Amino acid sequence: MNRIRKTTHSVARGEIMTEPGGGAWQGVTADQSEMARKLGSVGWALVFIWIGIAFLASISATVSLLVIGAITLGVQAARKSLGLLLEGFWIVVGLLFLAGGVWGLLGTDLPLLPILLVVAGVAILVSLFRK
Numbered sequence: 689m690n691r692i693r694k695t696t697h698s699v700a701r702g703e704i705m706t707e708p709g710g711g712a713w714q715g716v717t718a719d720q721s722e723m724a725r726k727l728g729s730v731g732w733a734l735v736f737i738w739i740g741i742a743f744l745a746s747i748s749a750t751v752s753l754l755v756i757g758a759i760t761l762g763v764q765a766a767r768k769s770l771g772l773l774l775e776g777f778w779i780v781v782g783l784l785f786l787a788g789g790v791w792g793l794l795g796t797d798l799p800l801l802p803i804l805l806v807v808a809g810v811a812i813l814v815s816l817f818r819k
Contacts, residue, residue, distance in 0.1 A: 724772050731763035750792030757785030
Protein backbone atom coordinates (compact mmCIF):
# COMPACT_ATOMS: atom_id res chain seq x y z
CA MET A 689 0.00 0.00 0.00
CA ASN A 690 1.40 3.37 -1.03
CA ARG A 691 0.99 5.97 1.71
CA ILE A 692 1.45 9.67 1.20
CA ARG A 693 3.70 11.19 3.82
CA LYS A 694 2.82 14.58 5.17
CA THR A 695 5.77 16.65 6.25
CA THR A 696 5.77 19.68 8.49
CA HIS A 697 8.15 22.58 7.99
CA SER A 698 8.58 25.27 10.64
CA VAL A 699 8.22 28.84 9.49
CA ALA A 700 8.16 32.16 11.32
CA ARG A 701 4.40 32.15 11.99
CA GLY A 702 3.63 28.49 12.54
CA GLU A 703 4.03 25.37 10.54
CA ILE A 704 3.18 24.53 6.97
CA MET A 705 1.83 21.11 6.13
CA THR A 706 2.84 19.86 2.72
CA GLU A 707 2.49 16.76 0.60
CA PRO A 708 5.18 15.48 -1.73
CA GLY A 709 4.99 17.45 -4.94
CA GLY A 710 3.32 20.47 -3.36
CA GLY A 711 -0.14 19.01 -2.80
CA ALA A 712 -3.29 20.39 -1.24
CA TRP A 713 -1.78 21.27 2.16
CA GLN A 714 1.01 23.48 0.86
CA GLY A 715 0.81 26.87 2.48
CA VAL A 716 -1.71 25.83 5.17
CA THR A 717 -0.65 26.58 8.72
CA ALA A 718 -1.12 24.08 11.51
CA ASP A 719 -3.77 26.37 13.04
CA GLN A 720 -5.69 26.47 9.78
CA SER A 721 -5.47 22.72 9.46
CA GLU A 722 -6.84 22.29 12.99
CA MET A 723 -9.66 24.77 12.32
CA ALA A 724 -10.58 22.94 9.11
CA ARG A 725 -10.70 19.65 11.01
CA LYS A 726 -12.93 21.16 13.70
CA LEU A 727 -15.28 22.69 11.13
CA GLY A 728 -15.64 19.32 9.43
CA SER A 729 -16.46 17.70 12.77
CA VAL A 730 -19.03 20.39 13.59
CA GLY A 731 -20.66 19.84 10.20
CA TRP A 732 -20.93 16.09 10.71
CA ALA A 733 -22.24 16.59 14.26
CA LEU A 734 -24.96 18.94 12.99
CA VAL A 735 -25.97 16.47 10.26
CA PHE A 736 -26.27 13.61 12.76
CA ILE A 737 -28.21 15.79 15.20
CA TRP A 738 -30.55 16.89 12.43
CA ILE A 739 -31.17 13.35 11.21
CA GLY A 740 -32.01 12.31 14.78
CA ILE A 741 -34.41 15.23 15.19
CA ALA A 742 -35.98 14.51 11.80
CA PHE A 743 -36.65 10.88 12.75
CA LEU A 744 -37.99 11.75 16.20
CA ALA A 745 -40.26 14.51 14.89
CA SER A 746 -41.25 12.70 11.64
CA ILE A 747 -39.97 15.57 9.52
CA SER A 748 -40.27 14.99 5.78
CA ALA A 749 -37.35 13.94 3.65
CA THR A 750 -37.81 17.10 1.57
CA VAL A 751 -37.20 19.36 4.56
CA SER A 752 -34.31 17.15 5.70
CA LEU A 753 -32.62 17.48 2.33
CA LEU A 754 -32.92 21.26 2.52
CA VAL A 755 -31.49 21.38 6.05
CA ILE A 756 -28.59 19.04 5.27
CA GLY A 757 -27.81 21.09 2.16
CA ALA A 758 -27.84 24.27 4.25
CA ILE A 759 -25.53 22.69 6.85
CA THR A 760 -23.12 21.51 4.17
CA LEU A 761 -22.99 24.90 2.46
CA GLY A 762 -22.85 26.65 5.85
CA VAL A 763 -19.65 24.79 6.71
CA GLN A 764 -18.16 25.96 3.41
CA ALA A 765 -19.25 29.55 4.14
CA ALA A 766 -17.55 29.28 7.55
CA ARG A 767 -14.38 28.00 5.85
CA LYS A 768 -14.44 30.98 3.49
CA SER A 769 -14.98 33.49 6.31
CA LEU A 770 -12.03 32.00 8.23
CA GLY A 771 -9.74 32.22 5.21
CA LEU A 772 -9.69 28.49 4.52
CA LEU A 773 -9.92 26.98 1.07
CA LEU A 774 -13.38 25.98 -0.10
CA GLU A 775 -13.97 22.29 -0.79
CA GLY A 776 -15.54 22.00 -4.23
CA PHE A 777 -16.80 18.47 -3.62
CA TRP A 778 -18.79 19.54 -0.55
CA ILE A 779 -20.18 22.60 -2.34
CA VAL A 780 -21.54 20.30 -5.05
CA VAL A 781 -22.91 17.87 -2.43
CA GLY A 782 -24.64 20.74 -0.61
CA LEU A 783 -26.14 22.03 -3.83
CA LEU A 784 -27.37 18.54 -4.70
CA PHE A 785 -29.06 18.22 -1.29
CA LEU A 786 -30.71 21.60 -1.83
CA ALA A 787 -31.77 20.61 -5.34
CA GLY A 788 -33.34 17.42 -3.98
CA GLY A 789 -35.22 19.41 -1.34
CA VAL A 790 -36.47 22.01 -3.81
CA TRP A 791 -37.43 19.21 -6.20
CA GLY A 792 -39.54 17.68 -3.44
CA LEU A 793 -41.17 21.01 -2.63
CA LEU A 794 -42.10 21.54 -6.27
CA GLY A 795 -43.74 18.12 -6.40
CA THR A 796 -42.76 17.66 -10.03
CA ASP A 797 -43.33 14.38 -11.86
CA LEU A 798 -39.92 14.49 -13.52
CA PRO A 799 -37.37 12.13 -11.95
CA LEU A 800 -34.45 14.04 -10.41
CA LEU A 801 -31.76 11.36 -10.54
CA PRO A 802 -31.65 10.90 -14.35
CA ILE A 803 -31.53 14.66 -14.83
CA LEU A 804 -28.65 14.99 -12.34
CA LEU A 805 -26.78 12.16 -14.08
CA VAL A 806 -27.09 13.91 -17.44
CA VAL A 807 -25.92 17.20 -15.92
CA ALA A 808 -22.97 15.46 -14.23
CA GLY A 809 -21.96 13.79 -17.50
CA VAL A 810 -22.13 17.06 -19.41
CA ALA A 811 -20.11 18.80 -16.66
CA ILE A 812 -17.40 16.14 -16.90
CA LEU A 813 -17.21 16.52 -20.69
CA VAL A 814 -17.06 20.31 -20.46
CA SER A 815 -14.30 20.15 -17.84
CA LEU A 816 -12.22 17.93 -20.13
CA PHE A 817 -12.30 20.49 -22.92
CA ARG A 818 -11.66 23.51 -20.69
CA LYS A 819 -8.19 22.35 -19.58
